[in-house]
Each structure stands twice: as structure tokens, then as C-alpha cells.
Amino acid sequence: MAIDRRNLKVLANFCSAAADAMAFTLMRTAHSAFVKETEDFSCQVVTREGLAFANPRQFGAPWYSGIDYAPLLAMFDDYRDGDICITNDPYSGFVATHSPDIHIWKPVSSKAGSPASSSAISTIPMSAGRCPPRSPGR
Numbered sequence: 001m002a003i004d005r006r007n008l009k010v011l012a013n014f015c016s017a018a019a020d021a022m023a024f025t026l027m028r029t030a031h032s033a034f035v036k037e038t039e040d041f042s043c044q045v046v047t048r049e050g051l052a053f054a055n056p057r058q059f060g061a062p063w064y065s066g067i068d069y070a071p072l073l074a075m076f077d078d079y080r081d082g083d084i085c086i087t088n089d090p091y092s093g094f095v096a097t098h099s100p101d102i103h104i105w106k107p108v109s110s111k112a113g114s115p116a117s118s119s120a121i122s123t124i125p126m127s128a129g130r131c132p133p134r135s136p137g138r
Contacts (some may be wrong), residue, residue, distance in 0.1 A: 015053065018054060019056045022056070034122060042060040042064035042120070043119065044067075052069075058132070072105075086104045088101060088102050095105050103119065106118050
């Protein structure tokens with residue numbers, strides 16, 4: 001298929017709709033007030049190189065969309081069908097800004113290999129252990 005402006009727009013809308021669907025599902029099924037009420041989360045469709053190319057248009061926080069997942073994705077050399085990866089370590093790939101940020105990603109397979117991943121990020125306040133979540137340096 002030749003990629004002209006019209007086909008590119010159709011593909012962009014399709015990928016954005018997928019990100020919207022992920023975000024809506026996360027909001028609908030969440031138990032956390034951070035997700036349901038403050039929308040402190042995001043979902044992306046990410047390239048194999050780790051760059052987000054589709055974000056939700058209606059839900060979530062826009063400031064998460066510029067995260068570069070490349071260092072994190074490079075930490076794993078063998079993804080298999082059905083793998084789901086989770087991290088909250090700020091030093092593993094440098095994607096989490098503090099320990100309550102939970103990043104979840106899943107490779108998306110196709111007949112041509114694994115062209116992309118789907119990812120979600122949210123702040124989960126009770127994941128920080130005994131200390132309440134806070135910004136570094138406070």
C-alpha cells in the first residue's frame with residue numbers, strides 16, 4: 001500500500017483510536033482515584049525503537065507522551081507472545097520518575113514481527129512501601 005496523505009491520516013486515526021480504547025479501558029476498570037478522578041495516567045502505542053506515536057486524544061495526562069522507552073525496551077532481548085512487562089524502578093530504563101509510577105508494556109505482534117508495543121503508565125500511591133509518595137528532594 002502506498003502511503004500518501006490520506007492513507008497516513010487513516011493510519012494515524014486508527015492508532016489514536018487504539019490508544020483511546022486502551023485509556024478508556026484503564027479508566028473504566030481502575031480502582032485508583034489517581035486514574036478514575038485525576039486521570040494521572042496515559043497509554044501509548046510505541047514504536048520498536050521506543051518512541052510513542054499514538055496517544056489518547058480524550059483521556060489521561062498529556063505530559064507522559066514524550067517518554068522515550070528505548071533504554072527500557074533495550075534491556076530485554078527476547079520478547080515472546082503474551083509477555084507483559086512491568087517496572088517502577090526509576091533507574092531501569094529511566095522511564096519512571098519516582099517509585100509510585102508503574103509502567104506496563106506489552107509487545108504487539110504481527111505477521112511481520114513485533115513492530116510496536118502498547119504501554120500504560122499510572123501513579124499507584126500504595127506501591128511505594130512504607131513511605132508515602134513524594135517528589136525527590138522533599
